[in-house]
Amino acid sequence: MITTLHKLQSELTRLYAADSSRLPQVLQQVVALCQANRQEAVKAHKKYRNEKRATTAFRQYHRLLITICDRLYRHTTHVDPIHPEALSALASLLQEQELLFKEYIDPDAKLPLHYQAQLSDQLQQQLPVILTQLGAKGIPSAYLLEIKAAMDSLFQKGKLPDLRFYHYDYLPTLVKALQELANDRRAKKWTERFILQLIAHNFNHMGFYNRWCEQVDQIVSQMEPFASQKYLLSLRIHLRRDDHAFKSAYNRERASLLSYMRDYVENKLKDIKSANWDKIDGVITGLNSQQLAVIFHYIYDSDMLLYPSKRIAAAAFSTHIKSKTGNHISIKTLLKIDKREFLGAAAIIYKKFQHMAIKIKKDYDL
Secondary structure, three states, X not given: OHHHHHHHHHHHHHHHHOXXXXXXXXXXXXXXXXXXXXXXXXXXXXXXXXXXXXHHHHHHHHHHHHHHHHXXXXXXXXXXXXXXXXXXXXXXXXXXXXXXXXXXXXXXOEOOHHHHHHHHHHHHHHHHHHHHHHHHOOOOHHHHHHHHHHHHHHOOOOOOOOOEHHHHHHHHHHHHHHHHHHHOOOOOOHXXXXXXXXXXXXXXXXXXXXXXXHHHHHHHHOOOHHHHHHHHHHHHHHOOOOHHHOOOOOOOOOOOHHHHHHHHHHHHHHHHHOOOHHHOOOEEOOOOHHXXXXXHHHHHHOOOOOOOOHHHHHHHHHHHEEOOOOOEOOHHHHHOOOOOOOHHHHHHHHHHHHHHHHHHHHHOOX
């Protein structure tokens, strides 16, 4: 299949060297060869009965066609802008063959230069507006700057990843998803939704991942160990999804963004579990302030606390017992029992005490 391009490749070499008198004739021949190659390539490909050989044949043909296109693109763009007709014919041939043999395209094949130019123009037009809209929704600027940096680096020579064929579908799809998020007028947790979109589209750019880690680190550092463990456990549940569902990525050579996030959460949980719990200044419960106030009221009335007054008992309880947020309960809250206001809290504690009573009775055969 690749041999069908040799005559076209030879004619293009003549085109680069043609003087003004011979140029129209050579140009006409190049366009004619591009048109003829459409059928020649198809006929050549039909000869392959084995699927593996058919795939290999097309990919060899495709790589050479991209090389020919890129050489003409560079020549037309940087050397001699007199061959737009030839470039148009060659680009049309490439596009038609890609549509015809789409299932054979290597996703890791180099993206042609004129496709790169199209993508760059598209991103330059759309991305600044989208990022501004997302910033207005309260999404951290550190995240948005990493989106821009990631897109810019794709078009910078020597930066990884190189632009590949999979980017030609991946980038517009990602931008479209961000555009829909930016245009959504509902009141939502936009930062959370933004991160979920990047996970769903496997935006595994390390800069964004690092900013996400820093954000979680900051949240965890402001919490008591128990509260931070609870937060990370909820984050672990939040990150439960099929890691094999991702068909593409910002960088196909790296693990998924989801797997990086999962590993981070697991490592943070290990750090917390191995921390020195002896330094904790109080017992952290899974209850809110009203629920703890109900418990205090009834264990004091049941003579379970050996203090001379309820206020002194409340002071001791407040010093050593914390709510699920890691905060101490004020003495005033502990001493205040408003039946109407605390009805919901009392109902929850009643059910918990019932469950405890049933379990104690069963365990000790009472």
